[in-house]
Amino acid sequence: MTADPNAEIDHVGPVTPYRQLAEILRARIARGDWAPGRPIASETRLVQEYGLARSTVRRAIAVLVDDGVVWTVQGRGTYVAEQLPGEAPEGGGAAD
Amino acid sequence: MTADPNAEIDHVGPVTPYRQLAEILRARIARGDWAPGRPIASETRLVQEYGLARSTVRRAIAVLVDDGVVWTVQGRGTYVAEQLPGEAPEGGGAAD
DNA sequence: AGCAATTTGTTCGTATGTATT
DNA sequence: CAATACATACGAACAAATTGC
Numbered sequence: 001m002t003a004d005p006n007a008e009i010d011h012v013g014p015v016t017p018y019r020q021l022a023e024i025l026r027a028r029i030a031r032g033d034w035a036p037g038r039p040i041a042s043e044t045r046l047v048q049e050y051g052l053a054r055s056t057v058r059r060a061i062a063v064l065v066d067d068g069v070v071w072t073v074q075g076r077g078t079y080v081a082e083q084l085p086g087e088a089p090e091g092g093g094a095a096d
Numbered sequence: 097m098t099a100d101p102n103a104e105i106d107h108v109g110p111v112t113p114y115r116q117l118a119e120i121l122r123a124r125i126a127r128g129d130w131a132p133g134r135p136i137a138s139e140t141r142l143v144q145e146y147g148l149a150r151s152t153v154r155r156a157i158a159v160l161v162d163d164g165v166v167w168t169v170q171g172r173g174t175y176v177a178e179q180l181p182g183e184a185p186e187g188g189g190a191a192d
Numbered sequence: 193a194g195c196a197a198t199t200t201g202t203t204c205g206t207a208t209g210t211a212t213t
Numbered sequence: 214c215a216a217t218a219c220a221t222a223c224g225a226a227c228a229a230a231t232t233g234c
Contacts (some may be wrong), residue, residue: 016221042199053223058200075230092198112217138203149219154204170204171226 003027009050013014017052021060026069029080036084039077040070105146113148117156120146122165125176135173136166138186 003023011017025040034040041049046057061078064070068085072078083089099119107113121136130136137145142153157174160166168174 018221044199053228055224056222059221068221072200075198075232077199077231113205114217140203151220152218155217169226171202171228173203 002030005031006031009052018056018059018063021046021050021052021057022063025060025064026067027085028067029064034080036080036082039079042077098126099120101127101129105148109136113146114152114155114159117142117146117148118159121156121160122163125160126167132176132178135175138173 003020003026005019005024005027007024007027009017009020010042023073025046028034029040043054045058046052046060047054050057061070061072065072065078068081070078070080099116099122101120101123102163103116103120103123105113105116121142122132124134139150139153139157141151142148142156146153148156157166157168161168161174166174166176
């Protein structure tokens with residue numbers, strides 16, 4: 001079961017905001033909001049979009065970095081991995 | 097009697113973790129792990145090193161701040177005091 | 193070369209809720 | 214009930230890297 005990419009943050013339920021955001025971002029990437037090799041929204045942008053503190057946004061992103069879904073470059077941004085975890089590398093051919 | 101600067105946190109004994117950490121850090125400063133005027137390890141680092149919650153680490157540091165062993169600056173770090181409590185100021189000369 | 197804007201990295205300050213002792 | 218400990222969240226300041234002018 002994947003998260004709803006259009007979901008908003010629920011500050012009441014049992015799931016913490018940073019976990020919610022991590023799954024939302026994961027869903028948005030899977031949906032194609034940001035293509036592999038391209039940067040996702042900046043932390044500041046996500047702060048504004050989801051009404052969370054930057055530290056919370058960073059925590060959510062850290063989850064995805066840990067999962068290999070994105071990687072970050074200081075001064076540049078956070079990029080979607082070329083090979084998403086669980087995705088087969090390009091080229092459908094069988095090995096030699 | 098001073099604490100063992102190489103000690104780890106004992107979650108079983110009667111001495112609470114934050115007090116243990118305070119004494120360990122005090123011992124490490126006395127030993128010279130961090131020189132006067134220089135920053136000690138960050139809270140996050142200590143959290144990882146000692147397997148404690150940040151709030152517990154902060155509580156330990158608060159003890160040392162209270163004792164004048166260190167002082168903290170938001171956004172910068174926690175610094176070892178130039179004149180450690182109980183230490184005579186430099187220069188052996190008599191006062192004027 | 194310098195400067196400003198943007199963006200991520202790091203750090204401490206504070207508060208709340210929950211659980212344990 | 215009080216003290217302790219942990220997880221989470223928001224806030225603020227500063228540092229470092231990148232980019233464009």
